[in-house]
């Protein structure tokens with residue numbers, strides 16, 4: 293079932309948390325809402341489920357407006373961050389609870405609970421109490437309990453945040469498999485960009501009460517459209533400057549406060565003398581002892597941080613600092629104080645909007661000066 297939110301607004305104590313928010317989740321989609329803590333992610337899920345009423349706006353499930361339907365009539369399964377299991381009931385009884393209050397027969401309850409406990413890999417633990425389970429197992433019970441009522445939509449509120457790192461990976465994989473198997477429309481909120489990449493068909497980034505960009509994970513990560521999205525997904529190199537020349541497939545971009553000129557792919561929104569910001573993902577920068585690529589600049593290594601498989605390298609060049617994420621094989625190059633060639637392709641640079649649009653931003657449609665820029 294599809295879920296559509298139209299112009300949802302919600303304030304607490306006169307403080308706006310959601311501000312004319314629009315969102316479209318297609319049938320069968322695994323949709324991740326990504327945003328920092330306190331941006332209103334849980335509020336958004338509570339509004340969809342009916343636990344909280346919006347101050348304004350419409351909630352549509354499968355095309356029907358459900359604003360006035362109570363939570364139990366919306367056909368929604370909810371998995372909370374903190375499991376919210378009944379401590380005095382066994383795993384089986386926790387999962388069976390939603391079916392009992394719907395007055396199903398004992399046989400139907402037995403069959404459905406067994407089916408979903410098998411799906412989440414907990415059939416052997418059905419007689420245990422929540423206190424006898426690990427965090428990951430508790431969240432599997434919560435997932436089975438949400439699925440057993442066969443909801444039209446599954447909402448998950450940071451379900452992996454109280455699960456240890458080892459179990460988190462396995463549970464994340466299982467969640468994706470279960471969602472694909474059941475085909476249930478799923479909305480998953482998180483502040484963790486890795487979870488968003490690994491799980492989502494589509495990611496929506498929430499900022500200042502609105503969805504700032506909705507796209508598949510690859511586009512969100514490599515083609516962020518606002519500086520907030522860029523920073524949040526790790527595209528930390530953001531340059532302000534001006535398009536000074538356009539020639540066919542290429543444009544020249546001069547950075548503010550520097551003599552540096554980058555060669556950029558020519559985007560339809562570019563015009564000569566246009567002021568714009570470009571972002572460059574640190575992964576798209578390579579460091580070399582010899583100049584490579586259309587963009588190559590000599591810089592000085594300022595700092596090197598070890599991140600496991602990669603090094604995060606801070607390099608300075610002509611009033612500009614830039615981050616590169618480079619594989620550890622390049623470690624011999626990386627000595628603070630040494631010079632190094634900073635290389636990247638024109639395609640690695642992406643234009644950003646000056647300010648967010650009311651609708652999720654789409655630069656391809658944004659050809660005029662006055663909408664996004």
Ligand SMILES: Nc1ncnc2c1ncn2[C@@H]1O[C@H](COP(=O)(O)OP(=O)(O)OP(=O)(O)O)[C@@H](O)[C@H]1O
Nearest residue numbers: 304305309327328329330331332333334335336483
């Ligand atoms: N019932 C409430 N009464 C008053 N303020 C609330 C209520 N619920 C949420 N808020 C406030 O609304 C804002 C958004 O909260 P919300 O829990 O939706 O954010 P979140 O993005 O889910 O954060 P987190 O990732 O930390 O869970 C916060 O400032 C919070 O204090």
